[in-house]
Amino acid sequence: MEVICNNKTMEIEVKTTLSDLLRILGYRNTVAVFINGKQLLTSQIEGYVIHEKDNIKIIRILGGG
Amino acid sequence: MYNKFPNGNILNVDLNEGKVSKEVLPGEIYRLYPGGSSLGLYLAMRDMKPGIDPLGVENNLVFSVSALTGLPISGISRVNVTAKSPLTGGMGDSQAGGFFPVHIKANGLDAIVVKGKADKPLYIFIDGEDVQLRDASSLWGKVTGEAEKLIREDLGRDDVEIAQIGPGGENLVNYACIINMCNRANGRNGMGAVMGSKNLKAIVVAKGKSQKPVDSDGFFRLSKSVMQRLEENGSVAGLGKYGTDGDLEGFNEEGFLPTNNWTTGYFPEGAKNITGETMYETILKERDTCYSCAVRCKRVVEVPGMVDPLYGGPEYETTATFGSYCGVTSLEYVSLANQMCNMYGLDTISCGATIAFAMEAYEKGLIDKTVTDGIDLRFGNGEALPVLIEKIANKEGFGKLLALGSYRYAQTLGEEAVDLTVTVKKQELPAHMPQYKPAVGLVYAVNPFGADHQSSEHDPFLVMPEDSMERRRLAQLGIQKGYEDPFTMDDDKVRFAWDTQKYFSTLDTLCLCQFVWGPSWELYGPDEMVELCKTGIGWETSLYELMQVGERRINMMRAFNAKEGFTKEDDLLPKKIFTPLKGGPTDGVVLDKESHEYAKGLYYDLAGWDRDNGNPTESTLKKLSLQWML
Ligand code: SF4
Numbered sequence: 001m002e003v004i005c006n007n008k009t010m011e012i013e014v015k016t017t018l019s020d021l022l023r024i025l026g027y028r029n030t031v032a033v034f035i036n037g038k039q040l041l042t043s044q045i046e047g048y049v050i051h052e053k054d055n056i057k058i059i060r061i062l063g064g065g
Numbered sequence: 066m067y068n069k070f071p072n073g074n075i076l077n078v079d080l081n082e083g084k085v086s087k088e089v090l091p092g093e094i095y096r097l098y099p100g101g102s103s104l105g106l107y108l109a110m111r112d113m114k115p116g117i118d119p120l121g122v123e124n125n126l127v128f129s130v131s132a133l134t135g136l137p138i139s140g141i142s143r144v145n146v147t148a149k150s151p152l153t154g155g156m157g158d159s160q161a162g163g164f165f166p167v168h169i170k171a172n173g174l175d176a177i178v179v180k181g182k183a184d185k186p187l188y189i190f191i192d193g194e195d196v197q198l199r200d201a202s203s204l205w206g207k208v209t210g211e212a213e214k215l216i217r218e219d220l221g222r223d224d225v226e227i228a229q230i231g232p233g234g235e236n237l238v239n240y241a242c243i244i245n246m247c248n249r250a251n252g253r254n255g256m257g258a259v260m261g262s263k264n265l266k267a268i269v270v271a272k273g274k275s276q277k278p279v280d281s282d283g284f285f286r287l288s289k290s291v292m293q294r295l296e297e298n299g300s301v302a303g304l305g306k307y308g309t310d311g312d313l314e315g316f317n318e319e320g321f322l323p324t325n326n327w328t329t330g331y332f333p334e335g336a337k338n339i340t341g342e343t344m345y346e347t348i349l350k351e352r353d354t355c356y357s358c359a360v361r362c363k364r365v366v367e368v369p370g371m372v373d374p375l376y377g378g379p380e381y382e383t384t385a386t387f388g389s390y391c392g393v394t395s396l397e398y399v400s401l402a403n404q405m406c407n408m409y410g411l412d413t414i415s416c417g418a419t420i421a422f423a424m425e426a427y428e429k430g431l432i433d434k435t436v437t438d439g440i441d442l443r444f445g446n447g448e449a450l451p452v453l454i455e456k457i458a459n460k461e462g463f464g465k466l467l468a469l470g471s472y473r474y475a476q477t478l479g480e481e482a483v484d485l486t487v488t489v490k491k492q493e494l495p496a497h498m499p500q501y502k503p504a505v506g507l508v509y510a511v512n513p514f515g516a517d518h519q520s521s522e523h524d525p526f527l528v529m530p531e532d533s534m535e536r537r538r539l540a541q542l543g544i545q546k547g548y549e550d551p552f553t554m555d556d557d558k559v560r561f562a563w564d565t566q567k568y569f570s571t572l573d574t575l576c577l578c579q580f581v582w583g584p585s586w587e588l589y590g591p592d593e594m595v596e597l598c599k600t601g602i603g604w605e606t607s608l609y610e611l612m613q614v615g616e617r618r619i620n621m622m623r624a625f626n627a628k629e630g631f632t633k634e635d636d637l638l639p640k641k642i643f644t645p646l647k648g649g650p651t652d653g654v655v656l657d658k659e660s661h662e663y664a665k666g667l668y669y670d671l672a673g674w675d676r677d678n679g680n681p682t683e684s685t686l687k688k689l690s691l692q693w694m695l
Contacts (some may be wrong), residue, residue, distance in 0.1 A: 019275045020615060025291075028303070028342075029301055029303075029312060029315050030299055030317075030325070030586075032528045032529055032530060032531075034549065039530050039531075039549070040529045040530060041531070041532040041533075042529075042530050042532050043532060044529075056208075057549075058551065059318060059525070059528050059549075059551075060318075060525070061300075061316050061525045061526060061528060061586075062312045062315050062316055062319065062321075062501075062523075062525055062527060063300065063312070063525060063526065063586055064505075064518050064519060064521045064522070064523045064579070065304065065309035065312075065380075065381055065518075
């Protein structure tokens with residue numbers, strides 16, 4: 001199915017979870033995620049199942065040190 | 066038991082007279098300046114006049130720990146060094162970890178104040194009541210690893226911790242640092258040069274016992290939770306595994322890795338090679354730690370025949386300054402540069418950034434091989450790094466110019482060269498870009514001791530969801546607003562910058578490691594810092610008092626700087642930050658000058674500083690019990 005992720009259209013399997021997507025895209029850092037303009041709570045990120053046409057915004061949290 | 070603040074025990078060392086004496090700082094005064102940078106400032110400034118030469122006999126050099134140092138918990142062993150800075154010309158300080166700090170405290174001391182200048186090189190040895198000023202003539206000129214060995218031989222004992230300068234400090238390089246364990250640095254502000262100007266090679270402390278908490282049940286509830294906290298905290302666990310360099314590739318992918326002297330934020334040809342993950346998979350020999358710390362974020366790297374594990378391994382700032390700033394793609398050369406700085410006692414940030422500046426000046430034709438001692442200074446020349454570092458430390462040939470720091474050197478070349486520098490108050494910027502983190506950029510500008518990345522929380526944590534640990538902790542400081550991106554600058558962000566700057570200032574006062582204790586992502590949050598004070602030393606304090614401690618420190622530095630003639634004209638970010646980046650995902654990106662300037666004005670209001678000159682007002686100083694600084 002088709003979704004938009006960080007302004008780019010991409011094809012993913014039906015029932016892909018956000019955790020799967022983050023793994024596929026190689027995110028290792030902590031991230032914040034917005035779906036269709038609404039931010040997911042930390043407690044929602046893990047199990048969120050992506051829907052067709054979802055507009056996903058993933059923001060890496062890069063701190064100090 | 067509660068409400069009584071411990072007295073501070075101060076060792077005064079007068080190098081002019083060759084005398085040492087002890088002083089007790091009453092608890093009610095110590096509570097206002099309860100350690101670290103605050104205590105250092107109080108002790109350094111109480112008899113220091115404005116206008117003195119930072120490298121002259123009148124500068125005071127203070128090593129300080131805090132009332133909490135030595136308690137058996139993670140992130141508690143930091144030493145602060147304070148003096149007037151030869152790099153910025155204002156009040157300076159710098160922090161380092163390791164085991165040296167806890168053993169200062171184990172010798173019954175909260176601070177060591179060094180005044181005057183010895184007529185020949187010496188080192189101070191402290192073993193409880195026994196304090197000796199010992200000849201260091203044979204150590205002068207030696208690199209840190211060698212000097213450590215010789216000091217142990219001289220004392221005939223191994224149970225000591227040593228903080229020392231290398232040839233960089235002896236030769237008064239403006240950004241010389243102080244090194245303990247051969248790999249922990251009080252890096253910034255040129256504190257090593259001040260030590261060198263006093264003919265003081267090292268401070269050596271005998272190892273002793275750690276401090277016992279006054280409320281052991283409560284304290285151990287805090288300390289014993291550390292493994293669980295590590296398990297649940299991906300950011301700190303990642304820091305432990307990959308070191309501070311773990312995020313370098315992320316910065317690059319976002320287009321905010323300062324590269325080729327900050328002309329671009331993108332380093333596709335080199336980022337992967339120098340990131341913490343590659344380090345972990347290739348040259349990392351082991352992880353190291355500081356006293357009692359479970360995080361173990363310190364790197365120890367080895368490249369046979371090239372890089373010696375004795376000198377630790379590079380932090381993110383170091384891989385960025387010697388790597389991407391200089392366009393160098395080799396982790397081996399970056400690690401060698403790190404080693405050389407630790408051997409010769411130079412701040413890796415200022416050193417790498419100064420070389421990067423020279424590389425750009427060379428590529429732009431402002432200098433050529435007749436100036437660089439024949440060295441090809443194009444970006445990417447990793448082989449030049451060790452050669453230049455040695456020249457800088459010894460102030461030899463071209464190294465003498467680079468030893469000035471990028472800003473002062475650029476001034477000798479003219480306006481066009483000054484425009485290439487990336488400094489605030491003449492101190493080189495660390496590797497976090499204000500274009501990405503505008504609140505950090507604001508603090509870079511207004512920070513009294515020059516640009517510093519460990520002086521406030523970083524913007525991206527405000528993008529975390531409101532139920533995240535990071536946001537819930539920030540809410541304890543009254544910081545409620547979340548953002549959809551890190552780049553936005555508005556009134557609430559200014560408040561975030563100011564409030565977290567106060568918080569980090571408190572951490573630098575209490576000598577707590579900012580990876581373990583902090584206001585958002587760290588292992589322990591604000592309420593636990595209060596708990597630490599209560600259960601550790603019986604200090605019945607509050608977040609309010611602790612934040613005021615941090616605020617007092619910032620104002621002490623600003624008030625001193627005001628007497629030195631600093632104004633808001635010194636709170637300027639470099640031109641480069643307002644010049645469009647070239648290439649990669651951030652092509653054309655700049656920091657918006659108008660919103661930055663607006664933010665600065667609001668920041669002055671929040672801090673209680675005069676908008677016209679940027680300096681603390683009389684009422685602000687009085688509010689903070691700093692009337693003695695008027
Ligand atoms: S987190 Fe790292 S720097 Fe901080 S105390 Fe622990 S080992 Fe030292």
